[in-house]
Amino acid sequence: MKIDVTKCHGSGNDFLLLDEVGKAYDFTDEDRRALTLTLCNRETGPGADGILFVLESDRCDAMMRVFNSDGSEASMCGNGLRCVGRYVCEKIGKDDIMVETLKADLHVSKEEDLYDGIPTYNVEISPVLFDLSSLPMNGHGEKLIDEKVEGLPTERAFTALAVPNPHLIAVVDRDVLSGDEQKNISEYLNGSNPICPDGVNVSYVTIMDKGAIFVRTYERGVGFTNACGTAMSASTLVTCLLGYNEKGVAVDVYNPGGKVRVVVNERTDGSYFMELIGNATYVYQATIQWDPAFPNRYDWEAKKELDEHVAYRQLEEHAASLVKEKVFL
Known part of the structure; x- marks a missing residue:
């Protein structure tokens, strides 16, 4: 079958976007997993951190489903949602829509350009859950806010939350980023382990200035990525809770793939939601040939390169x- 795809990225977190609406693809979830494993392989395929599947929704303008490069499905993806x-x-x-995701219907709106010539969108990141059963995370009571995690080979203090993807976040000095601590902890927590049995996104955050942070994330199902939208949003919230930044004020969030802005909002009932503001850049549009009967094979039918990456590179x-x-990586 012929499949139309758009290569895109948010903060360097890259995806293939595939619209199923009105098409005769008739994919099963096994088809989606197989297609993701084939196309996201950076050695044998086009390569990407995942595939964004756009489907019809009976209550929103569209539905988004996200499959990570390892074939697992994510409940949400902030960069992908943009x-x-x-x-x-x-x-x-x-310019203003609602998108259905696996655990929430989320607001998306067009925003003023974050940088000259860069299409920019503001997406809602919610719900925010601190109950450890929502990650899940075992053996640490009901919540974990800036505390040591028993069973990890570090005295590092972490905060755990789900947005709704599970996140474990630590604020660290910049010299910590040059070592292997984050890699070792992340690989342990995303393998067979008693603490986070379903795996977890692990972010290390460095304070650059008031209103500016750097976030590096090991993303569950992917590994280290240029950026993770829900991680940047959750990390900003953690810096507000710990007094480094202020709620209701935009924070510049830098990452290995560029930058976004995040605003942490508190509702009257005490719950939180974040506005994640950043680029939505197209790299190319293409048509490929793929047969579910031979899932490991694909062929290019056509490919059109786009030049939006030039502005983003600036x-x-x-x-x-x-x-x-500020960070000296």
Whole structure:
């Protein structure tokens, strides 16, 4: 069958976007997993951190399903939601939409450009859950806020929350990023372990200035990525809870793939939601041939390169220079 795909990225977190609406693909979830494993392989396929599947929704403007590069399904993806949000907004001619995800219906709106010539979207990140059963995380009571995790080979203090993807976040000095601590802890928690049996996203956060942080994330199902939208949102919330930043004020969040802005909002009932504001950049559009009967094979039918990455590269270079100055990676 012929399949149309768009290569896109949010903060360098790259995806293949595939619209199933009105198409005769008739994918099963096994088809989606097989296609993801084939196309996201960076050695034998086009390569990506995952595939964003756009489907019809009976209550929103569209539904988004996200399959990670290892074939697992994520409940949400903030960077991916910006890309899907742009795609759906442009497709139906709106600047303000609702997108159904596995655990929540989320608001997406077009925003003023984050940087010259960069399509920018604001996406809602919620719900925010601190109950450890929602990750799940075992052996540490009901909540974990800036505390040591028993069973990990470190005295590091972490905060655990789900948004709704599970996250474990530590605020660290910049010299910690040059070592292997984050890698070792992340690999342990995403293998067979008694603490986070379903795995967890692990982020290390460095305070650059008031209103500016750097976040590096080991993403469950992927590994270290250029950026993770829900991790950047959750990390910003943690810095607000710990007094480094303020709720209701935009925070510049730098990452290995560029930068976004995050605003932490508190509702009257004490719950939180974040606004994740950043790019939704298209790299190319293509048509491939793929047969579910031979899932490991694919062929290019056509490919059209786009030039949006040129503008984003300027933002990336600007962000990298600030990170080098403040974080010394």
